[in-house]
Amino acid sequence: MSNAKPQIGVLAVQGAFIEHERILESLGVEVFEIRQLHDLDHHLDGLVLPGGESTVQGKLLRDLGLFEPLRQKIANGLPVLATCAGAILLAEHIAGENKAHFATLPAVIRRNAYGRQLGSFLTENEVAHIGKVPQTFIRAPFFESVGNDVEVLSRTASINTDANATSATKQIVAVKYKNQIALSFHPELNSDTSIHQYFLNLVK
Amino acid sequence: MPEQNRYELNKNLAQMLKGGVIMDVTTPEQAKIAEAAGAAAVMALERIPADIRAAGGVSRMSDPKMIKGIQDAVSIPVMAKCRIGHFAEAQILQAIEIDYIDESEVLSPADDVFHINKREFNVPFVCGAKDLGEALRRIEEGASMIRTKGEPGTGDIVQAVRHMRLMNQEIARISSLREDELFNRAKELQVSYDLVRYVHDHKKLPVVNFAAGGVATPADAALMMQLGAEGVFVGSGIFKSGNPAKRAAAIVQAVTNYTDAKLIAKLSEDLGEAMVGINEQEIALLMAERGK
Numbered sequence: 414m415s416n417a418k419p420q421i422g423v424l425a426v427q428g429a430f431i432e433h434e435r436i437l438e439s440l441g442v443e444v445f446e447i448r449q450l451h452d453l454d455h456h457l458d459g460l461v462l463p464g465g466e467s468t469v470q471g472k473l474l475r476d477l478g479l480f481e482p483l484r485q486k487i488a489n490g491l492p493v494l495a496t497c498a499g500a501i502l503l504a505e506h507i508a509g510e511n512k513a514h515f516a517t518l519p520a521v522i523r524r525n526a527y528g529r530q531l532g533s534f535l536t537e538n539e540v541a542h543i544g545k546v547p548q549t550f551i552r553a554p555f556f557e558s559v560g561n562d563v564e565v566l567s568r569t570a571s572i573n574t575d576a577n578a579t580s581a582t583k584q585i586v587a588v589k590y591k592n593q594i595a596l597s598f599h600p601e602l603n604s605d606t607s608i609h610q611y612f613l614n615l616v617k
Numbered sequence: 618m619p620e621q622n623r624y625e626l627n628k629n630l631a632q633m634l635k636g637g638v639i640m641d642v643t644t645p646e647q648a649k650i651a652e653a654a655g656a657a658a659v660m661a662l663e664r665i666p667a668d669i670r671a672a673g674g675v676s677r678m679s680d681p682k683m684i685k686g687i688q689d690a691v692s693i694p695v696m697a698k699c700r701i702g703h704f705a706e707a708q709i710l711q712a713i714e715i716d717y718i719d720e721s722e723v724l725s726p727a728d729d730v731f732h733i734n735k736r737e738f739n740v741p742f743v744c745g746a747k748d749l750g751e752a753l754r755r756i757e758e759g760a761s762m763i764r765t766k767g768e769p770g771t772g773d774i775v776q777a778v779r780h781m782r783l784m785n786q787e788i789a790r791i792s793s794l795r796e797d798e799l800f801n802r803a804k805e806l807q808v809s810y811d812l813v814r815y816v817h818d819h820k821k822l823p824v825v826n827f828a829a830g831g832v833a834t835p836a837d838a839a840l841m842m843q844l845g846a847e848g849v850f851v852g853s854g855i856f857k858s859g860n861p862a863k864r865a866a867a868i869v870q871a872v873t874n875y876t877d878a879k880l881i882a883k884l885s886e887d888l889g890e891a892m893v894g895i896n897e898q899e900i901a902l903l904m905a906e907r908g909k
Contacts, residue, residue: 426637426873426893428658463655464633466693470884472655473873476866491731497633514888524692530630535622543770552716554696 416494418443419458420617424483426473428465432601436609437461442616450478459492459616462499464551464599467524470498471514484512484515493593494612500595501554508557518593519560526555526584526597527571540567540587544605548598549588555584555597563590619739627741627761630694630716631825633770634658634762634848638838638869639827641665641852645690651855656866657848658694658716661687664769665898666723666890667853670902671740678706681713688713696743701908702728704737709801711740717762718742720755722907723769723852732908735759745829747780747784747905749787749816750806756824759809763822765846766905770853772892774831774840776905781828781844792820830905833858835884842875859889 421429421437424444437444445455460483462470474480487493487503495503502514504522527533533551540546541564548569557567567587586597592615600608622664642648648659663679664672678699694716699706701720706727710718718861720733722745736759737743746752750861752763765784767777791802791813803813815823829842829850838849849872855861867884875881 425636429635431635432632448881449877466636466637468652468693469637469655469657469869472653472866472869476655476870479871529688529714530694530741531629531711531714533626533630535626543894549626549629551626551633587753597768602632 417590418499420445420456421459421461421547421616422447422455422457423461424470424474424499426479427469428463429460429599429601430463432599433461433496433609436601436606440606440613444611447479447483450482451481452575453479457486457491459494459612460487461493461612462493462502463501463601464497467501467514470546471502474514480514483564484517485592487515487517491612492612492615494609495593495595496528496601497551497553497597497598500597503593503595504556505560508616514555517562518588518590518594518595520588520590521557521559522554522596523557524554525552527553527573532571536569536572538567538569542561542566543611545612546600546605546607547603548609549602550586550598553586553597555586556588558589559585559588565587566594618646619737623739624736624759624761628824630741631762634694635825636828636873637848638865639696639850639864640855640873641672641850642687642856643739647856647861648687648690648695650862651865652691653691654862655869656693656865658696659687659691660697660719660850660852661676662696664683665853665856665903667772667857669723670770670900675726678703678709681709681733684710684715685713688715698724698732700724700727702726702731702733704733707735707738707742708731711738713766715740720744720760722766722904726907727908732758734862736745743827745905745908746784747776748783752784752810752822753806753808753812753816756812756822760824762825762827764827764829764850765841767828767832768903769830771831771900772833772854772857774833774837777828777832777841778844779829779843781846784822784826788816788820788822791816804893832868834888835867835881838871840873842872848872854892857892859891864888864891880891
């Protein structure tokens, strides 16, 4: 690869995309927003799928004609960092629902798995290859199961309901599968940039 | 006392709603239509503001059973309104695990002096504000999201525009003040120095700011987004119109691509009749004057 800065597209149809952009910019990469089909004319080294509402994002992706082109890019190996709603977009199956979105990540994800807003929590936990990071869960999903080739990066229990959870009862909240990193929590809401740095290592 | 980090987590939920549309719904069926059309959240209430205005009388928190019906119908966040100052209604909404409470001027105020001490709650609050001082006073009381206080149930955007412009002007003015002038500004706005200092340093409110009141068309939504709103509430504008599902979906897309006039032109075609609306001069009751 040339010395040019990596160019990262951030899906900006709805949700907390600006928070991702600020962190990526602080790490010295070039960032652009993807709101419409013509935004994909831009050179793209990596993609961020931010938090927000997955039903809204899934609908807008289809209405704006972004869905199929992005799905193909992800399936063809484009590095992706997906947080919360973004992880729901990637999962092959959404528990209790017939519909999936990109379905490029062999996993079953459960939406609002920790409950409503009163179930949201902040904790700190180990993520494989990275170390201890803050983990903010907002009406968050978790992975009920993952395919054989999917690496589990982190397991966490809700501090609200499972203060005494053992490693066996903790939920899968971060995974990596080939080019895709999917998280239940929101690294873009904390000042810690290590998850984004780890993602950029995949890009280079 | 709320748990540690709760206020931060509540501000975070508002961040997830950004770039989205929050729609008023009165039944589980309407909630499903709103969700399918791309609503980022729904506001559950018994009557939409236009009907509250028409009916007159005292308007209160909705029946919890009706709110629970809407919570069961959709997977997106569900908000509900309580009266200004009515902390017992807010306690009830927290007990049924509402995702956001709107301490709202649309309902009849329960207290003409004191707003709810929102710091005592674990669930988040959104409050209306006509200007920066009002916004910061609500944030001081514990609100984790702010919206304009455009005149509800009118389909008239003029006040939401006025509030958003005024807020932006006041933020710009604070940003340009010398540091030693901030103490006096805090005194004038009747808020703490820390909040004024935050606005000065960051050139924005410390919480997410949405537009609300009078949004009836995709163009209204685009106008508010271009004026700096981070998302919009649509109250009566959707289910008082000819084709709610189509209008709702068009407003959602207009909020995402609010600067693309060509796209918004296309979105604005064949939406059926917009809500009829009433002008601010034609109404006797200005709800925005409730709570200061």
